[in-house]
Amino acid sequence: MPEEQVDGRRRVVIESLSPQIDYGRFAIKRVVGETVVVEATVFADGHDQVACQLLYWRENDEAVQSSPMIPVGNDRWRGEFPVLNVGRYEYTIEGWIDRFKTWRGDLIKRIDAGQDVHIDLLIGAQIIQDVAARATGEDADLLRRCVHRLRDKNDNESRKNAALDVELLNAVQRYPERHLVTQHEKRLAVVVDREKARFSTWYEVFPRSCSPESGRHGTLRDCEAKLPYIASMGFDVVYLPPIHPIGHTFRKGKNNSVSAQPDDVGSPWAIGSEEGGHTSIHPELGTQEDFKKFISSANGYGLEVALDIAFQCTPDHPYVKQHPEWFRTRPDGTIQYSENPPKLYQDIFPLDFESPEWHALWIELKDVVLFWIKQGVRIFRVDNPHTKPFSFWEWLIKEIKEKYPEVLFLAEAFTRPHVMYRLAKIGFSQSYTYFAWRNTKQELTDYFNELTQTELREYFRSNLWPNTPDILPEFLQVGGRPAFMIRFILAATLGASYGIYGPAFELCENAPYQSGSEEYLNSEKYELKHRDLDSAWSLKDLIARINRIRKQNLALQSDRNLRFHSTDNPSLICYSKANEDLSNIIIVVVNLDSIHAQAGWIDLDLNSLGLDAAHSFEVHDLLGEGRYLWQGARNYVELLPESLPAHILQVRRWVRTETDFDYYL
């Protein structure tokens, strides 16, 4: 027996709804003002025409809105809806047999074949009468008049005309029948973030190195004084490593030595001392008041402050005494320190997420985040999220964003791909990437095609870092100043979001701790630094220029639009970004060789750029100021690592109008 509750007459089926992540288990991501383009395969048995529509609503909002879907071939249908507010939206689609359209399409064929359509017109009258019952106002009148005309036995020509009237068609479509409708079995979610989730420019700085005097521990106030410098380079996020009290038990000395000297300052990631834990500020940096002032001052410069969340404790952290149940105890009664055997990190106690008291631990850690939100922080860079359970982060981020949907989380997970992608799925707004280790044309092309042209783009937002305090890539170690220029240009143009660890980056600091290591020599992680920010060697002007270009060109503020173009030289990489209406097109060509000049021919995919081979177009190098007249796909470039390792070309097209030649962007 058919199950009673199922109406076997629902004939429309809906398959392969996209986008959806793991069959709706996770939300896709968008930012405010974007649209969600939804596709599905929708069909029914037989020859009847189907119709479908997209349904969407803000989460917890009763008002369901609908949007039409149109067929795009092979039973695929497409619709879209805008996301205008930060928060969560949901969407699904529904389909039904379109009786009117089926009837109308068949009627045209019958009339064309010269068949008697007397009965068919009566069938149509019945369908339209049903629509009229749902219609209101003028539409209802129009429909009723039409029913009357279709039933008029005396005037066959007039009946046919009435049936095929486009106004009738339009009126009927305003009252979809939705008879025996099939709704897709899943409601899919979109997390809508503010624009910064997609387009952001980060600068990491250690406040304690911001002292104007060499040798003195810098403070938040010193760091505040550097804000104009940071802002002048065009950054919009200033990210501080942990600002909490630093433990002294097993403190690491300079260059990560196991025995610290009395004046060694320790690592900011060794959190917790008698002076407090994750909600305290290291006394040498200043007070909560200083921090609030820092935030407010940063905001004045157009900078947001991102704080580090590193959920780990030193042996001196208050939690160790207050909540020993949150740590794992060894058979000798000591607390288990961090390890990645054979490496031991005796200065760090990991939190035990398998503790029977996991529940209280989760609440406490959420309270830490809420504490800093109350101080004004809206962006968190999360340290090693992949060493805490995925379920914890999923819960934490959902809880926080329910109340503060504007909060963003950057996942600092440098680990296996599936782990990194899972963190993005469960809610991290942005993610560090493997960019630091992708140097060749093939490596960059493969990786960025994966990030921007596969399903990943629905939930994994990359944030590209050419360096971090933990990563001085080999390419930067060996390639001199041009290597820093090249990697910076790649980060800032391949990624709508990128960041640098400064001032180490702009000053081109490139000495590794030892050969084969990616650690910095005399790393700022373990000691204070004092630097000359006005060095002629500094890349600050290049950085400022490129950040200006990013702000002025919408094309560079998104990653979905990335497209690679062929070149005949393996050291030359060429890619473009364009905004949706192609009014802003940027073509970037980078010489990946930091030593030699490289020249060659690029081969543009003109179609993707809306250019035609028959007309020339001007490209204006926003970086080098040159202007070149190009035509067709194949064009020549020559790039010198020392002076001009890249072109950032804006396409300008001449078009002929009726009266004149117009110059437009």
Added chain:
Amino acid sequence: MPEEQVDGRRRVVIESLSPQIDYGRFAIKRVVGETVVVEATVFADGHDQVACQLLYWRENDEAVQSSPMIPVGNDRWRGEFPVLNVGRYEYTIEGWIDRFKTWRGDLIKRIDAGQDVHIDLLIGAQIIQDVAARATGEDADLLRRCVHRLRDKNDNESRKNAALDVELLNAVQRYPERHLVTQHEKRLAVVVDREKARFSTWYEVFPRSCSPESGRHGTLRDCEAKLPYIASMGFDVVYLPPIHPIGHTFRKGKNNSVSAQPDDVGSPWAIGSEEGGHTSIHPELGTQEDFKKFISSANGYGLEVALDIAFQCTPDHPYVKQHPEWFRTRPDGTIQYSENPPKLYQDIFPLDFESPEWHALWIELKDVVLFWIKQGVRIFRVDNPHTKPFSFWEWLIKEIKEKYPEVLFLAEAFTRPHVMYRLAKIGFSQSYTYFAWRNTKQELTDYFNELTQTELREYFRSNLWPNTPDILPEFLQVGGRPAFMIRFILAATLGASYGIYGPAFELCENAPYQSGSEEYLNSEKYELKHRDLDSAWSLKDLIARINRIRKQNLALQSDRNLRFHSTDNPSLICYSKANEDLSNIIIVVVNLDSIHAQAGWIDLDLNSLGLDAAHSFEVHDLLGEGRYLWQGARNYVELLPESLPAHILQVRRWVRTETDFDYYL
């Protein structure tokens, strides 16, 4: 607050479990004796080692069995289980943190680094003690002894040896901890059919054309007399078009003319007359007794009988009077006939699946199928299933197979791809394909790669027909006898299941109704045929030979193993099939040109065939009897359409053993 019912300590996540169709909405398909290879991405936060296992059980069977899974790289794990019985199985996987393996792996690193492992050995003792509590017999003793040794403070070397003992490792693995286990959220289904679902050889024949005398209406007994002929060609399914009473109202005449002559026999698909409907036999064909005898006789020849299910009625069908509610009524009170405007099929009334009485209709149609099952039919060829709702078929097939899991359904849907694939998803055991219209190397390669190398192979089992009573493809119309040979060889070697509409096929009947039409001239659908089956022109010997080759070579009895190889001539297509252990390898090369001899070089993917470039191998042409010594990927072939349009090569390898050269298959 974290949800109380969720244990936040479950750290393992499971993603991308395959195979699964539409996230488990539909079952995958297998036949008895096959294995299901299951893969999933399984990982956890941090550095702990994970473990996972495959769980499977027969539907409605309490006994869950498990099967180990092993890592295959990049966090993917693989396991497999056998399906030994016809019916439904279910499977899922579960994963957990492997505390013992994590501890053991870390211990090895610590010992290698010369670290003090005193405490670590105590930690291990605790883990092993927990395992011992679950263990029984000798294992429990071994584990307890090990705990004791690990806690022995006096002998560190012995403790280390005890910890790393492989016997300990093996014993522990027999008692998986499954602490805080994560089970995949879906139970996935497998429909297991008998072998014929995968490997079958069909012959379609009109019983009414089986009379030995020209002009007389053939009977089931006449058809029975042809069974030795059919069996001699090596077929194992004999498929009969509908055998029910044929309507007379609006009966179609010869060549589908709208006005039948009094002696016109009508189309077997115009089902129903005063003499009965879907459970009756056309009196001119014989009786139910004759049919039962036909089945039993066929079985004696190794043939199964497939019956046609065509759920449609003539105006004379008993349903029309008994159940007018199952048909749609037009405004003039008449019943709606079939249409595909502007084409009208006034001799056919479609059943109205949107009838308020749909429920009773479903039950009735199921009873029709059950009726024929009771007569001994176990295979149904379903006519135009795509013109009835998917939900109906899904229900019907599930209901039937619950009681008769050995029953097979072939979907005769020639329509859009998503519709055809949906029918396979919802349960049809086999499906007609676009094979009849795929002629060129590119067309065949693309299509068969889609069918056999994508997810389709999990649920869409193709049955290849070079012709049907409705389809005389252009290639056969214009290519003469060689065209029939080529298309037959392709069908029988590309597809583990194929069928021909005979004797029209083996006699190379190739006259179309008119130019540009795929209908046969004087189609058997509307008139009786009388043929000389012993014509020298007949392909029956070729057919018999190839069906013998199919039976003798396991490689040809499956489709998953199909692989195309390059050739340098667009008229030469080359592909191979091999069984799993590569003990049976068949390489097929077909000349797609029915007019000209074609020669060229093929370029084998040696790796897929387990062949190495350094050693020569013999290929034995099972069709042409030739033997060739080949070496490496590149080998020459020459094929003549009239005499030898194809090679069906069995690979034989010489291998050198220690004592001699051995010849093996």
